[in-house]
Amino acid sequence: MISQGLLEKYNQPIPRYTSYPTVPNWEEPIKRDHWETGFTEQFNLLNSKEGISLYLHLPFCESLCTYCGCNKKITTNHSVEDVYIKALVREWRLYLRLMPAKPLIRELHLGGGTPTFFSPENLNKLLSTILQYAEIHPDHQFSFEGHPNNTTNEHLQTLFDLGFRRVSFGVQDNDPEVQFIINRIQPFENVVKVTKMAREIGYTSVNFDLIYGLPKQTIESMERTLLQTISLRPDRVAFYSYAHVPWNSRGQRLFDTKDLPPAALKMQLYRLGKFHFTANGYADIGMDHFALPTDELHKARYSGAGDGFTGSTRLHRNFMGYTTQSSTLMIGLGVSAISDAGNAYAQNKKTIREYYEAINNGHLAVTKGYFLTGEDLSFKKYILDISCKGATRFDPADLPLLEEFSFPQLRTLAKDGLLKWNETGLELTSLGHHFIRNVCSAFDLHLRRQQPAERTFSLSV
Template sequence: MERETVNSLLVKKYNQPVPRYTSYPTVPFWKERLNADEWTTNFTTRFNELNHINGISLYIHLPFCESLCTYCGCNKKITTNHSVEGAYLEALEKEWMLYRKLMKQTPLIREVHLGGGTPTFFSPGSLERLMKFLLKNTLIHARHDLSVEGHPNNTTTQHLKMLHSTGFRRISYGVQDLDPAVQQIINRIQPFENLKAATDNARTAGFRSVNFDLIYGLPLQTAESIERTINKVLELQPDRIAFYSYAHVPWTSKAQRLFDESHLPDAETKLQLYIKGKELLIKNGYADIGMDHFALPSDDLYIAWKAGRLHRNFMGYTTQNTGLLLGLGVSSISDTGNAFAQNTKTLHEYYEYVNAGRLAVHKGYFLSEQDISFRKYILDISCKGETWFNNADLPVLEALVFPKLTALENDGLIEWNHLSVKLTVQGHYFIRNVCSAFDLYLHEVNSRQQLFSKAI
């Protein structure tokens, strides 16, 4: 296989802070005080429109972890006290019932994802209680997808058997890196033997898709250590791999301030880590699906990508696009297609809201028709590598977007005309930058504001 190269001048030029585009408009531009009544009306309307057609997606945020991984930017609560499980499950149940009261139809469950935090922090009995409560008096779509995130160190055979019996068929393990020095500095010690056991146990339990999350750009990573990690991962043949760029955002993730920034690879070195990992994955049969994701041809993600059905939301790439994603739990985000709502980010406030019989939504955004149209352009580029323009958008496109596309074309990142735009091979490495050409809100950002991680 011919070795891929990326122009170093382009790396320096485009290594700017830009969003990951799991939503549009992106979270920093949402309103801090969402009108709960307007959200309730919007959710009810969209549920009645979509539930009987596609079903709905559920994301459940389980925030607890027993130890702090210093690279992590997720909303989490560090504790070894497992008595917190009961109070949190009770709050989730109350929140779900608040939404059930808004549903005039029986909910048709198409997708459930348990994320965190560490969902397998919760005991098998607690997770079983949660799923029984959520699925009680619901319908399950014939093409449903239930998935869970797990930690290799604490995902037991009891977890796996219980989850499989409830309908889960996909599990994603947070691996990040297998080099001992890197694991030490990011405070995530997990021997390869633990990962192998967790993988083997999931397959024995009947999970048809075992996925790994890896990160490039972590402190102390080198080309040699990345190669060793990827080769060890390949021994286990995960069905899909998310090979994420480390997002260094110490202004929002205080634990990242523990890093000596001299231990972080520079932009050009970091991109070479990605290229090295990608080469090994492609050589061993994985397809490059899109932004940081790889899958074997037998995996549902690959099949959806080939069929043009790939979707992207707050959970990353997904095979499901119901049009309505309901997030439950602290900091969870819901998406109705024309509105976003995020729950309050602290446990204290979350409990306060739901115990008072109120939805915990705090921040959100109601999309305009223009927002919806430009969101589609960004999703198309993220999921398909190309998009087609609507005539009604041409005045805005010509004024604000086409000049940016011309600059991107001059750098060899895209090919475009007044009908469509398509990524080039080189442009695939700068997909976030290409998406940002369609972001009509970025011009509002003060250059001194720190809102997003760098593109590379």
């Protein structure tokens, strides 16, 4: 049992570390020509060796889920599909001009918003156009996010025929009262139906997204959702902590904070989930993820895993969350999409109007970004190691910075039983796996040097 004192001590605003440095430290505006030059250099280094990842942000939803902090556009007007597809294709062609060779796509993900807002015909048109200008890596992984209420057999078959083998369904919670307050009415029968359809078509990884910490959740309601979820045996589950950021997400301002579970209850909900998942054959992959031994995420996490600081893994973490692919270069297409060149980040404009304006004027829509220093690259590795394998080894060249910024916090974390460490590296304890974000923050030099003046991140618990 985690003590109330530890919960209170470590329930702090901390990033989720899908990037380092984190987005609040990025610069705006980014120098577009600098990004384009750096992108081409990285493409020449990485394309033939690793291939690239491609993320398509499809922002439209027919209704607002009030818990959601994603960049989305609410509309029931499906004529927006064609205009948006044309912009995505134009943006892709702008990137193709920066690639001296044909891109080798290793990973492709459709996120949102609601990708299944788009008709199967339009998704086929979009993806067929993009893929005709590329080669597909023999070890590729294509995935998409589907809404159980509007994902049809035609969606699943169309994307399967294009090479998709993984689908993540946004379940969130099955309790009617919780669904009502978050404005996501989604009968469990719909989840059962789309899960069965996906498996019958041949999808090899059917995943569920669940959220703990939503308003009105209780131990009893969460247990029902967990048992219903496990009864369908999803290959992996993303069991996310609800991020309450009403200063960024206006929909969350509709919640009465009295309806949100306090930190102690929220941790109980997480521990209940972890108990049921691990008792039913799922392994704890890391930050909020569980997977069956047959799933690629499990195989990647535990492939060649060693003991202590030397543990290895094929697991990687980026803006799409945990992935089994090792491609360093990721292109984000669409409004607010983020690209990652390994040594630099660039984010597109956040409004559809500004995004269209940039693309229609014939230049990339990048507006915000960051070029990593050597120091950033070193500490990014420590954060990735901790996120992906729960251990890391220190580079002796970093010891002066580690001594100044990281080791003082490691001493406190070790005293509280969250990790074991010495000057060569660290390893999380079982208790520490509940506080991965806190441990990662010890290596966030930007956070250590200057605490943000405004509320930027969600609470860690």
